[in-house]
Amino acid sequence: MNNIKKPIVIVGSGFGGINAALHLRNNNDDFSILVIDSKTNFEFKPLLYEVFSSEIKSWEVNPTFDSIYANSGITFIRNHVQFIDFDRNLLILQDDLKVEFEYLVLATGSSPNDFSIKGVKEYCSYFNTNKDRLNLKKSLAKPTSVGTNNKIFIVGAGPSGVELACKVRDLYKLKFEIYIIEKTSEILNNSKSFNKEEAEKTIERKNINLIKNCSVIEITDEEISLINNFNQVEKFSYFEVIWTAGIKPNLPEFNKQIQRNNNKILINNQLQLKEFPNVFAIGDISQIENNNSMPVTAQVAMQQGEHVALNLKLLINNEKLLPFKFNDIGEMMSLGIGKASISGLGLTISGELAFDLRRIIYASKMPKIRKSLKSTASWFLEKKSIFKGIL
Ligand SMILES: Cc1cc2nc3c(=O)[nH]c(=O)nc-3n(C[C@H](O)[C@H](O)[C@H](O)COP(=O)(O)OP(=O)(O)OC[C@H]3O[C@@H](n4cnc5c(N)ncnc54)[C@H](O)[C@@H]3O)c2cc1C
Incomplete structure (x- = not known):
């Protein structure tokens, strides 16, 4: 093995970064690994809705990075x-x-x-x-x-x-009239058809209004303006506007031009920057060249984290790197308090059982922290009887 003089630096300790760091550590005792994140705690975003509705406590899904990396030999800053x-x-x-770095994972x-x-920016909640969750809770309490x-x-x-929308309806009952605005003719454009159908039924049952084929053109402190496909503009007064219409990558500034697509860093299928083979970019910030079909999910980020650990070792040993292949293990969606829909793992189920199964699956994805696992284990024992037959 080649000696590397500086630590392998991982910037960002979310789904991709944590998996990269822990897999690098597991397979290579002699690497020095440094992880940098601007926050103190990991955020398990797929369960943010359940923390919002108090079905899960924040500490269960937001462990500190210090506890994740304790005794691992990984340095966290x-x-x-x-x-x-x-x-x-x-x-x-x-x-x-x-x-300084010799190898970098973004x-x-x-x-x-x-x-x-x-x-x-001025008037919407995210x-x-x-932090967004806490702000929204405060705002909806008015x-x-x-x-x-x-x-x-x-x-x-x-x-x-x-x-x-489903959580807000269940949590606040009839306090609010809820509207979902969608600029295309369909909801959940990239989702599995089973989950889409379940979501459509749930939205109708929960009396959530769906306005399709309409885009937001302006929001003021009092009104939201929408335009439809016939260029007709309609304005509504609002209590709250929550913006979930799209994401953009969080990127530091660079001293060099690097290739991008939709602002995402363009990488090769070994997950390296095309211009700098010692730099990898994974998760939501990157896009593999000639591959537009990869979803922007925790699932992809985690698999890329594991793969980057493998490729880094190969690179350091001057061996041939392996292409990343995404293994789509399905999709889970929460549909209100205590309800969910799952399409994957050979299953299509919805309702309470899906909700419990979703939580168990996510618990198994949590970085290994004693406290969280303890809470998951006790919850699992409580619920175990309902899983007879499927686990
Ligand atoms: C509400 C919500 C629900 C979701 N539900 C699902 C779901 O059900 N299933 C699913 O697969 N995906 C889901 N996602 C998407 C999933 O969370 C993301 O795709 C995933 O988190 C991406 O992982 P990542 O490692 O790229 O980034 P993240 O997990 O977001 O981690 C990025 C880390 O980088 C740090 N950081 C950023 N900039 C800097 C900087 N300049 N310096 C230092 N640190 C920095 C941040 O603090 C953060 O810790 C959901 C997302 C949201 C918001």
């Missing part, structure tokens, strides 16, 4: 990477701290994209982080005036918009 100098293989962090995830639509100012508009009928 809490800091924000602002700039990457590819000529000097150097990261510039906040407070002008500098970190896994900085994504944040909401307002597509430069007027008023989104649902992407714990009193409404029924009939005139109790409308919630959720923009975007992707999984985030649909899952959130």
